Amino acid sequence: MSESESLYGTPEKPAAPPPSLGLMDQFIGVFTEPVVTFKKLQAAPSWVGALVVLILTSLLVAGVWGFKVDVDAMLRPGFEANPKMTQEQMDQAISFMGRFFPYIAIVQTLIIIPIAVFFMALIYWLVGKAASEGEPPSYTHALSATVVPSLVMVPHSFLILVMAFLRPVGGLTPEKLAPSSAGFFVNAANPKVHALLYALDPFTIGSLVLGFLALRHTMRMKTGGALACTMLAVLFTLGFRVLGAK
Numbered sequence: 323m324s325e326s327e328s329l330y331g332t333p334e335k336p337a338a339p340p341p342s343l344g345l346m347d348q349f350i351g352v353f354t355e356p357v358v359t360f361k362k363l364q365a366a367p368s369w370v371g372a373l374v375v376l377i378l379t380s381l382l383v384a385g386v387w388g389f390k391v392d393v394d395a396m397l398r399p400g401f402e403a404n405p406k407m408t409q410e411q412m413d414q415a416i417s418f419m420g421r422f423f424p425y426i427a428i429v430q431t432l433i434i435i436p437i438a439v440f441f442m443a444l445i446y447w448l449v450g451k452a453a454s455e456g457e458p459p460s461y462t463h464a465l466s467a468t469v470v471p472s473l474v475m476v477p478h479s480f481l482i483l484v485m486a487f488l489r490p491v492g493g494l495t496p497e498k499l500a501p502s503s504a505g506f507f508v509n510a511a512n513p514k515v516h517a518l519l520y521a522l523d524p525f526t527i528g529s530l531v532l533g534f535l536a537l538r539h540t541m542r543m544k545t546g547g548a549l550a551c552t553m554l555a556v557l558f559t560l561g562f563r564v565l566g567a568k
Contacts, residue, residue: 345371349473356532360467360539367462367540369469376472377435379479384431386486387496388424395493442558443468446541446551453547459540467540471532478502478525497523514564521560530555 343351343362348371351359394416401412419426447464478500485499497520498505505520533555537548 340365342366342368345375348372348470349375349476352471352474352532356471356535357539359470360536363466363470363536363540364459364463364542367460367466369462369465372469372473373436373439373465375476376439376469377432379476380431380435381428383479383482383486383496384427385424386483387491387499388427390486390491391423392491392493393420393423396495397493399493438558439465439468442555445554446537449547449551450537450541450543453544453550455542455544457542459542463541467533467536470540471529471536474528474532475525478523500525517564518560521564526559530559 340362343359343366345368348359348363348368351362397416397419398412401407401415407415443461443464446467447459447461450459450464481500481502482496485501486496489499491499497503500506500523502525503520503523505516505518505522508519510516510519530552534548534552537543537551538545541548543551
């Protein structure tokens with residue numbers, strides 16, 4: 323035994339960092355044991371793989387839907403609500419959009435999803451710094467709490483794809499194709515009520531509940547902070563869609 327060991331003891335080896343949770347474990351975990359999954363993400367944040375999956379499935383939906391949707395049936399009601407547009411202007415706009423619409427849908431998806439993820443994660447991170455129960459979370463924790471709960475929406479995307487292949491799409495937007503919402507079965511005369519019925523989808527509601535659990539356990543937010551962030555997610559996910567329905 324060396325002199326240094328006899329005086330100070332055997333130097334301890336630094337603890338190995340906890341293993342990162344794999345993508346498949348994340349996907350299974352949000353359905354089977356979300357709290358355990360989010361606690362593991364607190365110890366070892368991971369989000370890149372989940373974000374890639376969400377982008378790829380969204381691009382697949384956007385591509386299939388974009389090539390099958392009836393652009394005229396989807397856009398004309400909105401144009402007709404604008405009294406400043408003439409019939410000729412409507413026809414020109416719809417004709418132009420129809421030629422490029424599938425590619426526009428794909429590009430929008432490719433841009434909007436990453437922007438939305440990083441923006442929401444920034445808000446969660448800022449709130450988490452002020453409402454943490456312990457050590458303030460990192461931005462990587464916020465990205466994990468933003469992205470991983472959304473993996474529950476992957477089966478929803480495949481439901482939309484199946485319905486897009488099985489039935490005419492018409493002028494329906496992607497969320498209106500999934501047979502998992504109340505709006506798919508109940509046709510309300512009021513467009514805002516109908517939009518709310520479409521929002522009553524177990525996958526969407528599940529993603530919001532899982533988001534709350536991720537804020538609590540991955541970011542270790544206090545309950546009040548997690549509820550405030552969840553309400554903000556509800557506003558972005560459902561509120562604007564319902565308020566903007568015409």
